[in-house]
Amino acid sequence: MGNPQGFEAFHQRSITDRDAFWAEQAQLVDWHRPFDRVCNYDNPPFARWFEGGLTNLCHNAVDRHLRDRPDQNALIFVSTETDTEKTYSFRELHTEVQRMAAILKAQGVKKGDRVLIYMPMIPEAAFAMLACVRIGAIHSVVFGGFASHSLASRIEDASPVAIVSADAGSRGGKVVEYKPLLDEAIRLSSHKPGKVVMVNRGLAAFTAVEGRDVDYATERAKVMDVVVPCEWVDATHPSYTLYTSGTTGKPKGVQRDTGGYAVALAASMKHIYMGEPGETYFSTSDIGWVVGHSYIIYGPLIGGMATIMYEGLPIRPDAGIWWSLVEKYKVSVMFSAPTAVRVLKKYDSSFIKRYDLSSLKALFLAGEPLDEPTAKWISDELGKPIVDNYWQTETGWPILAICNGVEKAPSKFGSPGKAVYGYNVKLLDDQTGEELHGSDVKGVVAVEGPLPPGCMQTIWGDDARFVKTYWSSVPGRQVYSTFDWGIRDKDGYYFILGRTDDVINVAGHRLGTREIEESISSHPKIAEVAVVGVADQLKGQVAMAFAVLKDTALLGDEAALLKLEGEVMKLVDEQLGAVARPARVRFVGVLPKTRSGKLLRRAIQAVCEGRDPGDLTTMDDPAALQQIRDMQS
Ligand code: ATP
Ligand code: MG
Helix, strand or coil, rough: CCCCCCCCCCCCHHHHHHHHHHHHHHHHHCCCCCEEEEEEEEEEEEECCCCCEEHHHHHCCCCHHHHCCCCCCEEEEEECCCEEEEEEHHHHHHHHHHHHHHHHHCCCCCCCCCEECCCCCCCCHHHHHHHHHHHHEEEEECCCCCHHHHHHHHHHCCCCCCCEEEEEEEEECEEECCCCHHHHHHHHHCCCEEEEEEECCCCCCCCCCCEEEEEHHHHHHHCCCCCCCCCEEEEECCCEEEECCCCCCCEEEEEEHHHHHHHHHHHHHHHHHHHCCEEEEECCCCCHHHHHHHHHHHHHHHHCCCCEEECCCCCCCCCCCHHHHHHHHEEEEEEECCCHHHHHHCCCCHHHCCCCCCCEEEEECCCCCCCHHHHHHHHHHHHHCCEEEECCCCCCCEEEECCCCCCCCCCCCCEEEEECCCCCEEEEEECCCCCCCCCEEEEEEECCCCCCCCCCECCCCHHHHHHHHHHHHCCCCCCCEEEEEEEECCCCCCCEEHHHHEEEEEEEEEEEEEHHHHHCCCCEEEEEEEEEEEECCCCCEEEEEEEEECCCHHHHHHHHHHHHHHHHHHHHHHHHCHHCCCCCCEEECCCCECCCCCCCCHHHHHHHCCCCCCCCCCCCCCEEEEEHHHHHH
């Protein structure tokens, strides 16, 4: 084959000449003092990137742009909930972040202290995150509106000195009061934060706790002209902790560093997202998730781009709202999730077509498998490249993607692309741990250590759990398991088949639930479906399908549902064979999901098997699971 070229060579070098490769990428960010070691992997699986270097995330995201682009938009805030639109230039953002930093310092927050941020999608949330890293404090953002119990366990785990919160969020025009949830969470938690900084949006009246709660506006007025310099921290200093979505169990508190993260994000903006300084990035996620951390706040700003922070639904006032923002702010890079696209797909595409989307270069989607019908629909409607990218809270940036900034390559429907530079991705036999070679083999997606810069350092406060959870699942070797399983084709493209937990074994045949779901969702009457494996005395496991109909009016019509169930089974028979045929196809109004929109298959499975569904603190709508529970009796 000769020497690899283009992306292959780039990737290969990132593995075989790792330190030189990352030393080059590290030039994309500012260092107050240069590092003296690129990667310290003396104590695997703990990787220490850019040791000896001093830097600051806020400096790289904000201050360093004051020279070339002080008046360019940095933060664009749009709320269709409160009808607010406000932009901040880099200079203005710099000012606000310093004010917030001064307020936090006045509450006693010091370098290394944790600050919990429990906020809706408002600019003050961004100020708070940036202010924390500016002074070397470690933020822990908890998705706004999470119930008291989930919040309490995170307060306990992070033991914050201070909390930044707000009176309320708003969803679909309905005010969600945060303060009562926060007060209750603090009451439930054994750790009590000294101070709570309250941003009062005027949405919900609340009572301030004497001596603990301080009013943001009042404090801000005292520090209008304050100067708070960046605290130079070690590259390995933690910047934040963040919890995984809780799709497969109790959420894990991921700890991220500073220098490696800055480098990883800067490099990803160039090689994967191709956002240029001066352009606008629009990620529709929430700051409560990793996508919000990496690609609403830090990534775009480090890259000198304006970033849109959007509070609201994708369909309010109508399904054209996101595309109107693309037109208005000349968005060049957009990032969303398949679940959001599936929502839009229910609406007429004229909502997209009426806007000028010429600025848009590509739409990136991540968070869950992107099924072919959804990918095809949005690709046809937009007429833009759709780039599926696969990653995790743990990694902070993509593991699999098409790196069009390195070398243009086609996307394949259903695949998030190839192993990204820095990741030595392997497919392993989950039973023996052996590496699977060749094409079209199925196995667990794993990464050989060290994980590249930007990935988790450890689980907050629990090194042993980090090693045990992520690095000990394959017998006989220490390798990072993603707990997802997939196929690699002859061109090196991966196809994620679902979680390793979601593999079902029907009479000795191993099937990914995703394959069955894709087959079922190709039925024209089905909007969405979840397939789980349920224990069966005869076959080991059988597949059970729970589907949402496009036309929910059919739900009352028993005869029609029975007929439809037959049709769906026939469809699976034809496409995948009789072994994959679900034992039952049940129709429900809505499927149980996490707040980040991921299907809670393990909860459905547990309910079907009459087991306790475990940690459900991140579940969105309890009624959805109840409906399935009711069907069991
Ligand atoms: P928990 O780890 O608490 O169970 P979670 O895994 O859902 O929750 P996240 O870190 O938010 O938490 O999600 C990462 C997971 O999402 C991946 O491991 C994978 O299962 C899925 N995922 C993300 N992007 C993609 C993608 N492009 N294609 C397929 N699956 C994806
Ligand atoms: Mg996970």
